[in-house]
Amino acid sequence: MAKLMTVEEMAKKVLHDKLFILDVRNDEEYKKWKIEGKQVESLNIPYFDLIDGVEHLLEKLPRDNRDILVVCAQEGSSRFVAEKLSEAGMDHVYYLQGGMKTWSKFYHSELVAADENLKLFQINRLAKGCLSYMLISEGEALVLDPGRKTDVYVDLAQKEGVVIRHIVDTHVHADHISGGPELAGKTGGTYYLPSSDVQDGTVLFEPLENHPQITMGKVVVEVLAIPTPGHTPGSTSLLVNKKYLLSGDTIFVGGLGRPDLGGKVKEWAQMLYETVFTTIADIPDDIYVLPGHYSTVAEINDQHIVGDYLGDIRQRNEIMRTQNRKAFTETVEASDSSEKPPNFDKIVLINRGLETVTPEKATELEIGPNRCAVHHSTPEPD
Amino acid sequence: MSVKVDVQLDCKGLSCPMPIVRTKKAMDQLEPGQVIEVQATDPGSLADIQSWAKNVGHQYLGTKQEGDLLKHYLRKAGNYVMKERKYPRMIQNEELIQKLNSDKNIYILDVREPAEFAFGHIPGACSIPLVDLENRIAEVPKDRTVYVICRTGTRSDMAAQLLTGHGFENIINVVPGMSVWTGPVEQEN
Secondary structure, three states, X not given: OOEEEOHHHHHHHHHHOOEEEEEOOOHHHHHHOOOOOOOEEEEEOOHHHOOOOOHHHHOOOOOOOOOEXXXXXXXXXXXXXXXXXXXXXXXXXXXXXXXXXXXXXXXXXXXEEEOOOOEEEEEEEOOOOEEEEEEEEOOEEEEEOOXXXXXXXXXXXXXXXXXXXXXXXXXXXXXXXXXXXXXXHHHOOEEEEOHHHHOOOOOOOEEHHHOOEEEEOOOOEEEEEXXXXXXXXXXXXXXXXXXEEEEEOOEEOOEEEOOOOOOOHHHHHHHHHHHHHHHHHHOOOOOEEEEOEOOOHXXXXXXXXXXEEHHHHHHHOHHHHOOOHHHHHHHHHHHHHOOOXXXXXXXXXXXXXXXXXXXXXXXXXXXXXXXXXXXXXXOOOO | OOOOOOEEEEEOOOOOXXXXXXXXXXXXXXXXXXEEEEEEOXXXXXXXXXXXXXXXXXXXXXXXXXXXXXXXXXXXXXXXXXXXXXXXXXXXXXXXXXXXXXXXXXXXXXXXXXXHHHOOEOOOOEEOOHHHOOOOHHHOOOOOXXXXXXXXXXXXXXXXXXXXXXXXXXXXXXXXXXXXXOOOOEOOO
16 A cells, blocks of 8 residues: 655655655646755656556566655645555555645754754745744744744744744845734734835834844844845845845845846845945854745755855855856846746735735635746756 | 437536546447537646547547536547548649639538537538438539548549439549638538
8 A cells, every 4th residue: 555645744855855756747737947956866757648558667666675656736646556556566656645735835853953042043935945944932932934824933033032023024025925013913923124125015014124133031132234235125034143144136046136036137236236335245254044945955955944054155166256246246137037937927926015915816826936036057847 | 599409418516537547438339420528627627638638549520618518529549450541633732722712602511510610610611411311312502513522632532432322413522621621611500
């Protein structure tokens, strides 16, 4: 009998272990978006090529002791194929509970730092490469860039015995629907957004630019809001205790946030140049950057955290050292011709409060990778 | 638009893999050239049925959406080898496009299945599927030049022979046919 694997069980394997994935969705869906991990090997054969039997597939499957996980969009087709594999004598065969749809809504928390004054969690939505954060000090919490599944933050706060007081979005997101307004409603916390990203939107928020400092607990944690326009005009990074730079979509471990999603690529590319060579240039190398996204699993470090020292990021990413304004802007403007986040224009409207959708529709809109980075040095893998 | 088909298959409420599993079973029962309408509500069936049809060689005709209901149309692949065309009078697609540019009143007879016709045909073309042609032969004008077209020129070749056998004198087969047609096309709504 093929066995069920939950997304929680799969997440552990994706982060810590070896896994062989047989993805039975059609090849276009697979090319756009798939499950990745450092020790994950995957193979795509659509389920409709396996209706008559799986015999021709068996030789392509591993015969070591790795688990074989069959994955599809929702669950039905992966179960169908997994059972055929079991009947054909394959062991260690699993199918993924709820398929890619459930995987896209799974969040994994990892503790980044803990001392007597500060606890910092990185909450990784592995399927999309979206990162959010919870900062805790003296019984209070600040949540940064929360995803739509707000229970994750409420549950974590409860487990930690803290109250969520502040909810911040570094910018109006284009790749996922913000959980900010809902979380503010659930917790009574204040929801902050940079006004210049909201424009004529109707979402209720406190202008982030009016709060150059947000204090938590007994002023133990200093949160410094630094305008870092480029990915969006309002993009803001938070410097925590002069140690951690929560950089939103401005700086990633693997590069910079793309400036093209607002339809003003030339203008925003200039802003990004100013940000990188004035604001960020003043921040020392030993500040630890915790970004809003990653685009490949190579950006996840051995502690299962996506983050790196600013100095190392500068050193690795040529674009951060490209001081020639023309060369810099031309490179980041090139992002305009690469594939955009799925449904980004609609998601922006929702995040500005100009459109509402049902939870089912929201899930559908968010399916797929984040695609928020400028890819300058390495081409995007197919 | 309602489309005449040979078989209707109800896959409403089923999620994958069942719409494709059932479609495959139903297709196995069909004769080559017959058309099936698959009714499904799973949005994923749209991409999957196209990919599946392409992989196994069936002809995907198109999909009509009515609210949440998707109606997919497929034509079973023929297992016959491309026969040599026997009817001698032929015209290339490009020549017909030129004729259409100068004369909109050309009589074009499209002998494909109604569903194939519905998802794209030359504006003004008359639809009589090859299998019905003998019964409906009176609908074809004897005093005009008739350009017969199908997907690849095979069915239209047979139609041209049939019409000539019934005493029609001005019959011309259009080759290669609609599969590579680059001229104007309209769809039924």
